[in-house]
Amino acid sequence: MNNITKIFLVLNSGSSSEKFSLYEGEDEVCSLYFEGIKENGKKKFICTITRADGSEEKVDKTWDTLDVAFAEAKAIFEKEGFINEAHPLDGILVRVVAAGKYFSTHHIVDDETLKELEKVQVTNPLHVPGTMRGIKNARETFAGVPVLVMSDSEALVKDSRKDMNYALPKKLIEEFNLGRWGAHGASYGFMMDRIKSLDILEKKMVVCHLGSGCSITALENGAPAYTSMGETPLEGLMSSTRTGSIDPTIGALLGDKLGAAEAIKVMNKQSGLQALAGSNDMREIIAGAEEGVPEAVEAYNVFVDGVAGKIGEFAAKMGGLDAIVFTATIGERSIPIRGSVISKLEFMGFKIDDQIKVDRSAGYTNIAAEGSKPIYVIATNEAAYMIKKAGELIDEAGC
Numbered sequence: 001m002n003n004i005t006k007i008f009l010v011l012n013s014g015s016s017s018e019k020f021s022l023y024e025g026e027d028e029v030c031s032l033y034f035e036g037i038k039e040n041g042k043k044k045f046i047c048t049i050t051r052a053d054g055s056e057e058k059v060d061k062t063w064d065t066l067d068v069a070f071a072e073a074k075a076i077f078e079k080e081g082f083i084n085e086a087h088p089l090d091g092i093l094v095r096v097v098a099a100g101k102y103f104s105t106h107h108i109v110d111d112e113t114l115k116e117l118e119k120v121q122v123t124n125p126l127h128v129p130g131t132m133r134g135i136k137n138a139r140e141t142f143a144g145v146p147v148l149v150m151s152d153s154e155a156l157v158k159d160s161r162k163d164m165n166y167a168l169p170k171k172l173i174e175e176f177n178l179g180r181w182g183a184h185g186a187s188y189g190f191m192m193d194r195i196k197s198l199d200i201l202e203k204k205m206v207v208c209h210l211g212s213g214c215s216i217t218a219l220e221n222g223a224p225a226y227t228s229m230g231e232t233p234l235e236g237l238m239s240s241t242r243t244g245s246i247d248p249t250i251g252a253l254l255g256d257k258l259g260a261a262e263a264i265k266v267m268n269k270q271s272g273l274q275a276l277a278g279s280n281d282m283r284e285i286i287a288g289a290e291e292g293v294p295e296a297v298e299a300y301n302v303f304v305d306g307v308a309g310k311i312g313e314f315a316a317k318m319g320g321l322d323a324i325v326f327t328a329t330i331g332e333r334s335i336p337i338r339g340s341v342i343s344k345l346e347f348m349g350f351k352i353d354d355q356i357k358v359d360r361s362a363g364y365t366n367i368a369a370e371g372s373k374p375i376y377v378i379a380t381n382e383a384a385y386m387i388k389k390a391g392e393l394i395d396e397a398g399c
Contacts, residue, residue: 006090006391007083009142010383013094013134015126018069022082026384028052030082034069047072049080070141089145091399092138093390095186096149097127099231100177104157106393109135109147123176123232125261126268146399150386155189156182160223162317166231180235182227184209184328186382188217191327193385194378196222198364202322202374206311209380210337211328212280214239216307218314226314234267237306240280243271244306273299286336304337308344321348323374332358332377338367342375349373 005025012019021031031050036043045066047059063072077083096103098120107113114132121128131149138147157164164180166173173179187209195201205219214237218226228236238244246267254263274280277288277299285303288296315321324345330337342352353369364378 008091008093008387010093011134013130020073032073070137074141091146091148091390091394093148093150093386094134097152098124099181103151104153106151106389107149148390152183153181153185155185156224156227158224163226178231180230183229183233184215186385187380190381190385204318204321205323206314207325208331209328210331212240216310228310238272241269241272241274243267282330304340308341325376325378327378327380
């Protein structure tokens with residue numbers, strides 16, 4: 001049965017946490033966050049409920065294992081009246097950060113999906129195990145409800161892309177199904193739709209998704225032409241705990257010494273801003289840089305140079321640049337980062353008006369100075385894009 005307004009549960013399965021976000025249409029009505037804490041020297045799991053009005057409540061209960069999270073979440077949603085016979089779930093969404101052609105599109109989970117996930121654990125040992133755990137628990141707990149894997153690259157894997165292939169032997173490309181699939185696809189999919197709906201589309205644009213993870217995508221006539229992430233999110237810009245692109249020989253050396261899985265973990269979870277500055281919080285790094293702390297100054301400068309350099313690279317590849325968009329937590333909120341990046345691009349015709357304040361209620365703001373090319377700050381909404389695509393897939397399948 002298709003509801004006029006669909007109800008979806010969006011999962012985010014971490015290595016030691018589970019987040020359940022319940023949506024009616026594009027509105028988040030409630031979220032549950034299960035996380036581990038230390039209690040009397042032992043690890044326990046607690047749950048925080050966040051309601052639509054932003055109010056939070058700690059559940060007066062602890063658990064010894066994260067395995068109970070799904071059953072407890074179902075009980076809480078039912079007790080709160082969010083899920084019942086009159087308001088059944090239409091689907092459960094699991095974002096998949098996994099490479100390969102199969103995962104460049106969205107799927108309703110079946111046996112083939114699980115087999116494909118097993119295959120891509122080789123290149124995605126950090127993300128895929130949590131994804132598989134989330135799918136397994138969702139199917140067991142919410143029997144009969146479709147579980148959908150939402151590709152994190154679908155919006156980027158288009159015929160318009162000019163940088164999909166690696167210069168590796170074809171045999172290896174085919175054996176490992178390698179390609180520059182990209183990531184943050186839900187954000188870019190939303191942004192491409194949003195740019196067009198706001199009627200601010202320019203011929204040559206770059207969208208900078210700067211958050212805990214960072215990437216940049218170049219758009220030509222509203223379609224993706226180039227993107228900074230590759231086979232995995234590790235390629236491209238340095239971010240909070242990722243190296244970004246480094247000499248591949250370093251990865252090989254680390255893999256030989258530590259083992260492939262541990263080397264991938266180090267480059268994804270223990271590097272980036274964390275390695276340079278001892279913090280992965282950009283606010284702390286900015287404060288440290290303003291105080292002249294050498295490690296913070298270096299981290300700040302490397303980050304800014306990386307973003308500005310990638311914008312310049314894509315501008316050169318497109319033969320020009322007509323507009324820049326900033327989105328995600330750092331992109332939307334960090335005045336210093338935006339200012340430092342754009343200061344390096346003034347030679348290309350971009351300049352910020354420091355007197356313009358970002359209006360979050362408006363959805364977007366042009367912060368460009370008079371005579372400058374447009375510089376937009378646009379709030380992203382990855383969940384809205386996933387829900388839109390999930391609704392289309394559910395309707396198409398007749399679920």
